[in-house]
Amino acid sequence: MAPERAGFWTEIPQLTRAIARAMGVTFRNLLRRPITVRYPTVKRVYPDRFRGILALTYDGETGEENCIGCRLCEYICPPQVIKVEMLKAEKRNYAKTFTLELYSCEFCELCVQVCPTDAIIMLKSFDLATADRRELLLDKDRLHALGLQFEPSWATGNRLRDMQAPPKPPKPAAAAAAGAAAPAQSSPDRRAPEPAAEAAPTAPSSPDRRAPEASEGAPTANPE
Ligand code: SF4
Numbered sequence: 001m002a003p004e005r006a007g008f009w010t011e012i013p014q015l016t017r018a019i020a021r022a023m024g025v026t027f028r029n030l031l032r033r034p035i036t037v038r039y040p041t042v043k044r045v046y047p048d049r050f051r052g053i054l055a056l057t058y059d060g061e062t063g064e065e066n067c068i069g070c071r072l073c074e075y076i077c078p079p080q081v082i083k084v085e086m087l088k089a090e091k092r093n094y095a096k097t098f099t100l101e102l103y104s105c106e107f108c109e110l111c112v113q114v115c116p117t118d119a120i121i122m123l124k125s126f127d128l129a130t131a132d133r134r135e136l137l138l139d140k141d142r143l144h145a146l147g148l149q150f151e152p153s154w155a156t157g158n159r160l161r162d163m164q165a166p167p168k169p170p171k172p173a174a175a176a177a178a179g180a181a182a183p184a185q186s187s188p189d190r191r192a193p194e195p196a197a198e199a200a201p202t203a204p205s206s207p208d209r210r211a212p213e214a215s216e217g218a219p220t221a222n223p224e
């Protein structure tokens with residue numbers, strides 16, 4: 001018992017310091033202004049790269065739906081919450097039906113990344129809270145309406161693919177300019193053809209090489 005009591009008394013300073021530290025944090029925050037935002041009356045400005053709920057887009061010039069019903073987004077979606085039915089038409093295809101179960105969406109953005117026509121995008125908003133799950137089953141009309149209602153995020157499929165693509169090789173003109181500049185600096189490059197010229201003298205040596213073959217043939221002929 002005695003050693004246990006000794007341990008308790010020796011830990012008292014440590015305990016006091018811990019309590020003082022915790023109370024210090026409490027008092028510091030007592031003096032701070034509240035940071036609670038009274039949403040939805042007050043809304044914070046979203047960061048530039050914010051990506052929230054999904055939507056479908058229209059072509060800004062023609063006013064046509066951008067979706068061509070290719071179903072790439074449906075195939076790539078990990079939780080399989082997208083369903084698309086293609087409508088084939090004369091000039092282009094459309095999505096006959098397009099549904100997205102937002103309540104099961106992981107917001108992974110893969111559907112946006114694969115879309116060839118930037119038809120599906122994410123919006124700078126998450127403002128779709130509801131008490132009824134069924135309201136989060138979004139059909140094509142609802143997805144288009146959301147696209148018009150909220151600000152789109154910067155990230156479209158084409159932009160994201162450009163960012164992820166490997167660096168492009170230099171253009172031919174730039175490569176030619178670089179090639180023209182290189183010989184002026186490095187004479188060894190100009191001498192590069194010389195080995196070929198030097199190879200010429202070696203060419204006669206090939207008949208020499210063949211000569212032994214002929215001579216090799218002769219000896220074999222002689223014994224016969
Ligand atoms: S963000 Fe991900 S989970 Fe959500 S619909 Fe697109 S691919 Fe599916």
Ligand code: SF4
Pocket residue numbers: 066067068069070071072073074084095114115116117118119120
């Ligand atoms: S949203 Fe894009 S990827 Fe999905 S079906 Fe339409 S065009 Fe294809």
